[in-house]
Amino acid sequence: MTQAATPATRPRAGRTAHGRRRVRSALALAAMDLFASQGFEATTVDQIADAAGVGRRTFFRYFRSKEDVVFPGHDERLAEVVELLDAAEPDEPPLTVVCRTAEVVLDMYLSEPEVSLKRFVLTRQVPALRDKEIASIDRYQRVFARYLRSRLASEDNGDLRAAVIAASVVAVHNHVLREWLRSGGAVDAPAALREALGQVREALSSTWDSGAGADEHVVVGVVRTGASPGVVLQQLEDALRGLSK
Numbered sequence: 001m002t003q004a005a006t007p008a009t010r011p012r013a014g015r016t017a018h019g020r021r022r023v024r025s026a027l028a029l030a031a032m033d034l035f036a037s038q039g040f041e042a043t044t045v046d047q048i049a050d051a052a053g054v055g056r057r058t059f060f061r062y063f064r065s066k067e068d069v070v071f072p073g074h075d076e077r078l079a080e081v082v083e084l085l086d087a088a089e090p091d092e093p094p095l096t097v098v099c100r101t102a103e104v105v106l107d108m109y110l111s112e113p114e115v116s117l118k119r120f121v122l123t124r125q126v127p128a129l130r131d132k133e134i135a136s137i138d139r140y141q142r143v144f145a146r147y148l149r150s151r152l153a154s155e156d157n158g159d160l161r162a163a164v165i166a167a168s169v170v171a172v173h174n175h176v177l178r179e180w181l182r183s184g185g186a187v188d189a190p191a192a193l194r195e196a197l198g199q200v201r202e203a204l205s206s207t208w209d210s211g212a213g214a215d216e217h218v219v220v221g222v223v224r225t226g227a228s229p230g231v232v233l234q235q236l237e238d239a240l241r242g243l244s245k
Helices: 017-038 045-052 056-062 074-086 094-110 113-123 127-152 158-182 189-209 229-244
Strands: none
Touching (some): 017 056, 074 094, 094 127, 094 158, 094 189, 113 127, 113 158, 158 189
16 A cells, blocks of 8 residues: 655744745734734734634734834834944944935835835834834934944044934935825835935034034924925034034
């Protein structure tokens, strides 16, 4: 009697980097669909796992909580940003490095448009998710500022410059991303970000090249999060220009 051939065992999806991204994205989309249909508080981890076709244990291999599932891959993206900054050539202008890295961050968001667009809707409906989103944005700004402080440590007002550059780059990045989200993905976000970052480079380079700044001056800027890149840059320029008076 001939034995039936044993079917080849299919590898688990989470065994490869691509597979892990696919599982993570499936969990995120399933969660956000459930949040939208039955509410964030009413949705359980078990329901999310069932909707994604995985077990509860698999969910917790990827996320610590249902709040985290709305921001899939954030820690990985942040680690990639740190690696990009650390790998930059030491003689490359730090502003150029940070601007280029901001474009990479935007590409990360655009690479999963469905997740990003659904998250945008949810974070405006659930305060806890909105707070988590703000905290994640702050982490990018701190990473940029830390890199810039290390590059500008020997220059006058190095800490101030690092803080202003990081805040400016993150502000225009967030504005462009927000416009893309509001348009439902219709805006050419990469082109808009390149243009906005060009304004940042021109404004900040001309400000410090003109000799503005002295060690005893400190600038604290308060800008509305919804302000356009032009408004943000104008306020920063006005504040920094006052240092030379």
